[in-house]
Amino acid sequence: MSKGQQTRERIIAQAAPLFNQHGYEGCSLKEIMAATGLEKGGIYRHFESKEELAAEAFDYAWNFASSKRRIHLETIPNHADRIKQHIANFVTRTGLPGGCPLLNTAIDADNGNPVLRDRVRKALRNWQAMLRSTLEEGIQAGTIRPEIDVTAVANHIIGGLEGGMLISRIERNDQALHQTLEHLDEYIETHIRKSQSVIKAKSRRKN
Amino acid sequence: MSKGQQTRERIIAQAAPLFNQHGYEGCSLKEIMAATGLEKGGIYRHFESKEELAAEAFDYAWNFASSKRRIHLETIPNHADRIKQHIANFVTRTGLPGGCPLLNTAIDADNGNPVLRDRVRKALRNWQAMLRSTLEEGIQAGTIRPEIDVTAVANHIIGGLEGGMLISRIERNDQALHQTLEHLDEYIETHIRKSQSVIKAKSRRKN
Numbered sequence: 070m071s072k073g074q075q076t077r078e079r080i081i082a083q084a085a086p087l088f089n090q091h092g093y094e095g096c097s098l099k100e101i102m103a104a105t106g107l108e109k110g111g112i113y114r115h116f117e118s119k120e121e122l123a124a125e126a127f128d129y130a131w132n133f134a135s136s137k138r139r140i141h142l143e144t145i146p147n148h149a150d151r152i153k154q155h156i157a158n159f160v161t162r163t164g165l166p167g168g169c170p171l172l173n174t175a176i177d178a179d180n181g182n183p184v185l186r187d188r189v190r191k192a193l194r195n196w197q198a199m200l201r202s203t204l205e206e207g208i209q210a211g212t213i214r215p216e217i218d219v220t221a222v223a224n225h226i227i228g229g230l231e232g233g234m235l236i237s238r239i240e241r242n243d244q245a246l247h248q249t250l251e252h253l254d255e256y257i258e259t260h261i262r263k264s265q266s267v268i269k270a271k272s273r274r275k276n
Numbered sequence: 277m278s279k280g281q282q283t284r285e286r287i288i289a290q291a292a293p294l295f296n297q298h299g300y301e302g303c304s305l306k307e308i309m310a311a312t313g314l315e316k317g318g319i320y321r322h323f324e325s326k327e328e329l330a331a332e333a334f335d336y337a338w339n340f341a342s343s344k345r346r347i348h349l350e351t352i353p354n355h356a357d358r359i360k361q362h363i364a365n366f367v368t369r370t371g372l373p374g375g376c377p378l379l380n381t382a383i384d385a386d387n388g389n390p391v392l393r394d395r396v397r398k399a400l401r402n403w404q405a406m407l408r409s410t411l412e413e414g415i416q417a418g419t420i421r422p423e424i425d426v427t428a429v430a431n432h433i434i435g436g437l438e439g440g441m442l443i444s445r446i447e448r449n450d451q452a453l454h455q456t457l458e459h460l461d462e463y464i465e466t467h468i469r470k471s472q473s474v475i476k477a478k479s480r481r482k483n
Contacts, residue, residue: 091387094301175446176380180298193446221455224443225436228456232439236431239382239400248428249435 077115080105085126085133089167092177093123093185124184127174131192134164148207149262152200152226153254159230160243160250168238171196172231197223204261214263222261229253284322287312292333292340296374299384300330300392331391334381338399341371355414356469359407359433360461366437367450367457375445378403379438404430411468421470429468436460 070078083104088096098109098119105112116122138158145151159169167173171192178185200223207213233249277285290311295303305316305326312319323329345365352358366376374380378399385392407430414420440456 092299092301092384094299095384095387171446172442173383175442176383177299177302179445180302190446193443221459224440224452224455225459228439228443228452229432229436230439231442232435232437233431235379235382235438235442236400236435238386239378239397245431245435248431252428252432 073115076111080107080112080115080122081125081129084122085129086165086167088123088126089130089165089170089173091167092173093119093182094177096123120182120184123182124188127170127185127188127192130165130167130170131188134170135192135196137162137164148203148210148212149257151203152261153257155200155203156226156230156250156253156257160233160246169231169234172234172238193227196227200226207263212263213261217261225256226253280322283318287314287319287322287329288332288336291329292336293372293374295330295333296337296372296377296380298374299380300326300389301384303330327389327391330389331395334377334392334395334399337372337374337377338395341377342399342403344369344371355410355417355419356464358410359468360464362407362410363433363437363457363460363464367440367453376438376441379441379445400434403434407433414470419470420468424468432463433460 080101084096084101087100087104090096091100098112101112101122102108112122116125138155140158140162141154142151142158145154164170171189174185175189175193178189197220201219204213204217204219204222208215208217208219229249229252230246233246236245237243287308291303291308294307294311297303298307305319308319308329309315319329323332345362347365347369348361349358349365352361371377378396381392382396382400385396404427408426411420411424411426411429415422415424415426436456436459437453440453443452444450
């Protein structure tokens with residue numbers, strides 16, 4: 070990596086928690102200058118605009134949060150348990166200061182900031198695709214009920230988590246987020262998981 | 277109402293959709309001047325600060341949205357049906373341009389805007405209290421299951437609606453919001469409503 074590239078990466082990493090906490094409009098160049106120790110020219114040598122820096126900072130914050138939410142997932146063979154672990158990761162593991170980048174940036178980016186809006190939409194689509202593919206693999210493997218609408222289930226999980234986080238942010242405590250965790254755990258057991266007894270009963274019927 | 281009071285009310289009503297669409301930081305005094313036809317001095321004669329105007333504008337937007345979401349409620353005697361109508365109102369009736377004021381303002385107000393944050397918290401608490409009291413009345417009347425945790429149910433409904441709206445905002449279509457409506461309708465039927473057959477069975481047992 071060239072020295073210029075290294076500086077660019079460092080600016081993104083240092084600006085990411087600022088944008089995540091204060092939003093696109095609320096995060097000033099002054100703050101970014103203070104955090105990076107660079108002058109305006111030193112920052113804008115690496116980025117065409119504040120919009121470009123904010124978009125890169127969002128991707129950085131999102132990748133950081135996503136990696137936390139994927140911890141332990143690949144070691145869990147059962148797909149319902151894997152989704153439950155993902156939900157528990159969302160609720161209990163913190164990313165960058167400021168909370169979930171999707172929640173923080175979606176509304177901020179919705180008016181007149183198409184570059185940032187595009188990144189937010191991509192982040193949501195990646196999250197939906199990750200949940201859908203886990204559910205579809207589970208349907209193939211016989212661990213997830215085949216009759217579910219995987220798109221609706223993915224949105225229910227994402228919407229539940231983000232809505233719970235919104236209430237927790239307003240109340241400044243984790244109660245709503247933990248209520249969401251309990252609700253989604255029960256929802257997965259009663260609506261999503263294909264229980265082993267059903268699989269056994271079916272294979273018995275085949276014999 | 278004095279002429280000064282009338283002008284103040286008019287400024288609030290005209291600023292409300294601007295703050296609701298562009299956020300506290302994103303809404304400029306210039307826009308408010310253009311919408312109201314007033315100079316800076318003409319606006320700040322009625323408000324101590326942008327923060328005060330934004331707080332009043334939030335209350336205006338929230339009251340407008342809340343009244344839409346309460347349409348027809350008082351005519352529905354069954355409490356489970358009343359909550360279903362409230363959810364349907366949220367999904368199908370639009371308030372001011374820009375969508376739900378709670379979703380729009382919560383994140384925006386969370387950093388360094390205590391007056392606005394206080395109004396958002398009050399709005400959430402009123403919404404929670406309205407749902408809780410409907411559920412508690414229903415428990416008394418025998419239309420709602422007595423074993424539910426009314427606080428958790430209220431948060432599940434609010435979080436589900438706000439999370440579904442967040443996804444719909446990012447995707448710019450109503451799919452997630454309508455999935456939320458379907459999910460919450462089923463949830464109310466399976467977890468919240470005390471079915472008439474249960475009531476009948478109990479009264480039969482008493483006889």
